[in-house]
Amino acid sequence: MRPAATSTFSRDSVRLPLVDLPTFSGAALGLIDLLPTTETNYSIAYDLLVDRYNNPKLLIQQHTRELFELKAVAFEAAVCLKILEQPVDAWDAILVHLMANKLDSATRREWESAASGAKPPTYEQLEKFNTALGWIVGGKVARVNTGNDVNWFLNERTVNLSIRELTEEEILCEELFVNTTRRSEDGRFVLRLPTKTNIEQLGESRSLALDRLLKLEKRFEKNIKLRTDYTLFMKDYLTSGHMEKIEEDDIDNDKPMFYLPHHAVLKPESKTTKLRTVFNASASTSTGLSLNDVLLSGPTIQQELFSILLRFRSHRYALTGDVKQMFRQMLIHVDDRQLLLILWRFSQEEAVNTYRLNTVTYGTCSAPFAATRCLQQLAIENEERYPEASNVIKTDFYMDDVLTGHDDPERLIQTKNEMSTILKSAGFELHKWKANDPSIVPDDGSTSIVKILGMLWDTRADMFGFRADINMSARTTKRNVLSEVQKIFDPLGILSPIVLHGKLTMQDIWSVKLEWDQELPEQIKNQWKWFCKQVEEINRISIPRYVHSKGCLVELHGFADAAKRAYGAVIYVRTANEEGINVRLLCSKSRIAPSSKKTNTEDTTIPWSYERQLCW
Numbered sequence: 001m002r003p004a005a006t007s008t009f010s011r012d013s014v015r016l017p018l019v020d021l022p023t024f025s026g027a028a029l030g031l032i033d034l035l036p037t038t039e040t041n042y043s044i045a046y047d048l049l050v051d052r053y054n055n056p057k058l059l060i061q062q063h064t065r066e067l068f069e070l071k072a073v074a075f076e077a078a079v080c081l082k083i084l085e086q087p088v089d090a091w092d093a094i095l096v097h098l099m100a101n102k103l104d105s106a107t108r109r110e111w112e113s114a115a116s117g118a119k120p121p122t123y124e125q126l127e128k129f130n131t132a133l134g135w136i137v138g139g140k141v142a143r144v145n146t147g148n149d150v151n152w153f154l155n156e157r158t159v160n161l162s163i164r165e166l167t168e169e170e171i172l173c174e175e176l177f178v179n180t181t182r183r184s185e186d187g188r189f190v191l192r193l194p195t196k197t198n199i200e201q202l203g204e205s206r207s208l209a210l211d212r213l214l215k216l217e218k219r220f221e222k223n224i225k226l227r228t229d230y231t232l233f234m235k236d237y238l239t240s241g242h243m244e245k246i247e248e249d250d251i252d253n254d255k256p257m258f259y260l261p262h263h264a265v266l267k268p269e270s271k272t273t274k275l276r277t278v279f280n281a282s283a284s285t286s287t288g289l290s291l292n293d294v295l296l297s298g299p300t301i302q303q304e305l306f307s308i309l310l311r312f313r314s315h316r317y318a319l320t321g322d323v324k325q326m327f328r329q330m331l332i333h334v335d336d337r338q339l340l341l342i343l344w345r346f347s348q349e350e351a352v353n354t355y356r357l358n359t360v361t362y363g364t365c366s367a368p369f370a371a372t373r374c375l376q377q378l379a380i381e382n383e384e385r386y387p388e389a390s391n392v393i394k395t396d397f398y399m400d401d402v403l404t405g406h407d408d409p410e411r412l413i414q415t416k417n418e419m420s421t422i423l424k425s426a427g428f429e430l431h432k433w434k435a436n437d438p439s440i441v442p443d444d445g446s447t448s449i450v451k452i453l454g455m456l457w458d459t460r461a462d463m464f465g466f467r468a469d470i471n472m473s474a475r476t477t478k479r480n481v482l483s484e485v486q487k488i489f490d491p492l493g494i495l496s497p498i499v500l501h502g503k504l505t506m507q508d509i510w511s512v513k514l515e516w517d518q519e520l521p522e523q524i525k526n527q528w529k530w531f532c533k534q535v536e537e538i539n540r541i542s543i544p545r546y547v548h549s550k551g552c553l554v555e556l557h558g559f560a561d562a563a564k565r566a567y568g569a570v571i572y573v574r575t576a577n578e579e580g581i582n583v584r585l586l587c588s589k590s591r592i593a594p595s596s597k598k599t600n601t602e603d604t605t606i607p608w609s610y611e612r613q614l615c616w
Contacts, residue, residue, distance in 0.1 A: 092122045099126060169196075170299035173366070177298075177373055184331060188427040189374045193336040194296035194366050202256045202294060203287030209259035209343050210352065212280075216263060217348060229275040230264055231346055237277070242328045243342070243355045251354070257338045258291045260363070279342065279363040291339060291364065298369025301376060305453060305491050308398050310587065313547045315405025317412050318436045318462070320452050324429040326371055326400035330360040340364075371399065374426065382422045389418035398453055402430070409439055416440070436462045436545070454489035463542045466495060470532045476525045478509050479516040488535070493570075493588035494543060500566055500590045501531050507565075507592055547584045552577035556586075566592045 100111055115121035166174070173194045180192040220227035237243045251257060260279040267274055281291040312318060323329075332340065340357035360367050375393055383390040392415055396404040402419070406412040412435075420430050434450050435441040436459050448460040456465035468488045474480045485502040488495065508524050520528065553576045560569035568590035574583045 092120070096121055096126050166299050169296055173296040173298035173369060174373075176296070177370075180333075181377075183426070186427065187425050188329060188331055189377075190331045190333055191360065191370055191374075192333045193339060193364075194298065194369075195336075195339075196294050196296060198289070199256050199294045201287055201289055202258060202291070203285035203289065205257075205259040205283065205285040206343070208283055208285075209261045209341075212261035212263070212283075213343050213352065226264060226275075230277065233275055233277050234344060234346070237328075238355075240328070242359045243357045245353055245355050246341075248354065251338060251341075255338055256294075257341060258285070259341045259343060260291070260357075260361070262342055262344075276362075279340075279357070279361050281361070281364040295364060295366045297365040298373070301369070302372045302398060303395055305398055306587070308396060308403055309453065309455075309492055311396065312403040312405060313545055313586070316407045316546060317409045317440060318403075318405040318545060319412055319416060319433070319440060320404075320435075320450065320457070321402050321416075321430045321433045323400040323423065324431050326428065327360040327362050327367055329427045329429075330370060330374055331358060332360060368399065372397070375423075378422050378426055386418040386422060389415050389422060392419060393422065401453060403452060409437055413440055434459050436460075454491060457545060458542070461542075462545050464494070464545050465542045466490070466538045468535050468538045470535045472529070472532050475517075476520045476528055477517050478514050478520070481509060481520070481528060482506060484532075488538070492586075493590065494585065495538060495541070496568055496570070496588045496590040498531075498534050498538060500568070500592070501534065503590075503592045504565060505531055507595055511595055543585055547573050547586060548575045548582055562593075564593065566590060 100108060111126070115125060176192065176194045182190045184190050216230075220230070238245075258281075260281060261283045262277050262279045265276050265278050267276065281295075284290050337356045337358060340361055342355050342357065343352050344355055345352050360370050375397055379390040379393040388411070392402065392404045396402055404412075404415070406415065416433070423430055432450075433441045434457070443460075449456055449458050449465070451457075456467055457463075458465060470484050470487070471480075474484070485499075485506060488499055488502065490496070490499055505524065505527050508527065509520060512521060512524070514520065519525075555574040555576075557572045557574055558569060561567065568588060570588035571586045572583055573586050574581065576582075
């Protein structure tokens with residue numbers, strides 16, 4: 001066996017901020033343009049720019065001139081003067097007079113009405129003046145040239161969303177991985193369970209596991225298909241070497257042990273595994289502690305789903321796949337398998353037998369970290385030989401699913417093959433490949449609609465779709481309504497205008513303080529029925545996956561609004577090139593306001609618009 005590579009985390013590690021190098025134009029460029037680009041001239045150019053643009057006298061003169069030459073309302077000049085320590089607070093009468101005279105007639109009448117009275121209005125009052133259409137302060141955001149062909153918003157900005165300081169337990173979990181993880185002779189990862197110091201406090205768990213097994217067999221008697229599918233699953237687990245039968249003498253009673261209760265989870269929409277056995281590591285022992293209570297869960301080291309989906313929309317050619325039985329390809333060290341015992345028998349005529357699980361187990365809180373950390377380790381080990389594929393493994397995997405792409409189909413095919421090679425070295429198999437171009441993944445003639453991270457993707461049309469099946473026949477209780485609302489999965493906020501009404505209905509249900517299985521009042525029941533009708537339209541909604549963001553003028557347009565009960569924001573991408581203009585919905589977020597009796601009875605709206613022009 002060989003040790004795993006160096007840790008990606010450290011107590012002394014430092015995360016450097018993203019640096020945007022300045023670009024110059026206009027007078028600033030003319031000031032230094034004639035200087036040859038040399039190390040010596042860098043200091044000269046810097047001094048010239050500082051002398052010209054860090055001169056308080058010139059800055060004050062410029063902003064004062066702007067106040068007297070206003071063609072439209074803009075407070076930036078006054079704000080800049082205040083920053084430059086000029087006595088703007090004493091200029092209220094001058095500033096109010098200058099700026100109010102630049103308002104259009106309707107807005108000026110509103111201002112005069114708001115500022116009525118004997119006391120002169122202040123500059124601060126004018127600055128905060130809110131018209132019927134929103135704040136009167138406005139202006140265009142500066143243009144930014146990223147200097148490369150990468151979508152700045154979809155790539156650079158999203159990378160930093162999940163960066164945070166690790167907790168002590170998370171650092172410990174990482175250190176345990178680095179110090180104890182090994183590779184077997186065939187390359188598979190061999191992991192230790194990251195246990196806490198309270199592991200010795202685990203109590204007796206066999207009796208509960210036996211009780212759950214007997215109840216499961218009662219279900220088998222009523223459902224022959226469930227028994228057949230469950231038995232086949234367990235046989236596959238056994239023949240694959242992912243669990244093994246042991247005798248009672250093989251158990252060391254002087255060491256902590258845990259028996260995992262297990263049950264079936266049905267996924268009828270799945271094309272491969274319609275039934276999965278889930279092992280319950282959260283079941284309590286006689287001391288009240290469960291296995292998950294004594295395991296470290298580890299840090300979240302993969303990027304956010306939101307970030308991955310945004311990047312996935314930025315590629316002209318898109319590719320998806322997943323790792324086959326990912327958890328079951330990572331071995332647990334033999335010394336820790338006593339914490340992964342189960343009770344099972346293939347026939348009720350047999351005695352109940354004890355089995356131990358040999359691989360990372362779905363249901364343990366440490367499993368997600370173990371899986372993603374092994375992928376990260378493979379990327380680290382192969383980043384010199386396969387840099388592009390390693391980067392995809394680091395950034396474009398969400399658990400066992402990969403969503404990636406490229407603007408060059410040949411490069412994407414190469415990345416696909418390199419990823420398969422890297423993962424195969426550790427016993428992982430990438431399969432279920434789908435792409436929006438048959439040159440990348442041949443069309444097998446099956447349905448072109450696949451489910452990716454809760455969304456539907458039509459690979460032939462290259463469109464995102466949605467599916468939400470609300471059970472309107474169920475009793476309208478708080479429990480059922482909450483269950484139905486949670487079925488709508490919308491990570492990019494495309495369905496926010498619809499989903500928001502479901503959240504508001506839940507807030508109304510909570511406000512009347514009903515029991516979980518109590519029928520809703522008639523008014524809320526009608527509100528819920530209306531929402532269900534709207535949800536039926538979700539299945540008809542589709543949006544283009546690809547957001548054109550390269551080789552053209554790209555603008556991000558953001559809008560936000562707030563009301564008494566909710567608020568939200570949305571971002572569109574507008575692109576313009578010789579082929580024309582396209583506008584695509586990128587993402588949105590919505591939230592409901594906390595319910596409070598002190599809330600003003602009048603709706604308060606704060607419209608906001610934002611534009612950032614990006615050039616690629």
